[in-house]
Amino acid sequence: MTSVHDADVIAGAAEARTATFPSRPYPDASSYFDDYHTILDQAALTIDRAAVGRAAHLLLDAHARGSCIFACGNGGSAAIANHLQCDHVKGVSADTDLSPRVVSLATNVELITAIANDISYDEVFAYQIRNQARPGDVLLAISSSGRSPNIIRALRTARDCGVSTIALTGFGGGDARRIADVRIHVDASNYGIVEDLHQAIMHALAQYIRQSRMTAAAIASRAF
Secondary structure, eight states, rough: OOOOHHHHHHHHHHHHTTTOOOOOOSSSSHHHHEEEHHHHHHHHHTTHHHHHHHHHHHHHHHHHHOOEEEEEEEEHHHHHHHHHHHHIIIHHHHHSSOOEEEEETSSOOOHHHHHHTTTGGGGGTHHHHHOOOOOOEEEEEEESSSSSSSHHHHHHHHHHTTOOEEEEETTTTTHHHHHSSSEEOOOOOHHHHHHHHHHHHHHHHHHHHHHHSHHHHHHHHHHH
């Protein structure tokens, strides 16, 4: 006879193989976390490692040339864009010969609200790119759905300005996945899962770039 606990385990394992999470009520937070962790691990395996490598090359090359890296996103993705600026300007520069120039287009509330109020929220990132970006710069756009109009407009504007583009997406990927030069896609349909992995990708890229310009002794003795 199958116990209630065994039934929960079986149901959780079956759900972990589906794209939709959650699809049923959970009796406690621990079982929810167990399945969340399982889905997170499975979604991580869907990320194209070669795309991660291409993104790292673009970012490192931009740093080495003294070009600027711009980042943007909405909501939780805006937090990742802001965090990216911190991890590159402060983190990547530590113990390396790099002096990163990184700007989060999501951080200036005065400018964002002025553009949104006077023009359109769809323009909040594209307007900044047109005024600040130069050919050879890089834009990293973060969008769980890949469908946010201001993200799509930012990617298209960057392309028109000679700026290389990287998109971090989830769900179906939307137009962002199609437009960007480098697409790092998380095949998952849960915002928390997608954002967690976008944050992990961001950290991995920054740490990889940092260690690539450090000596073996420095890597072994420093905290990352």
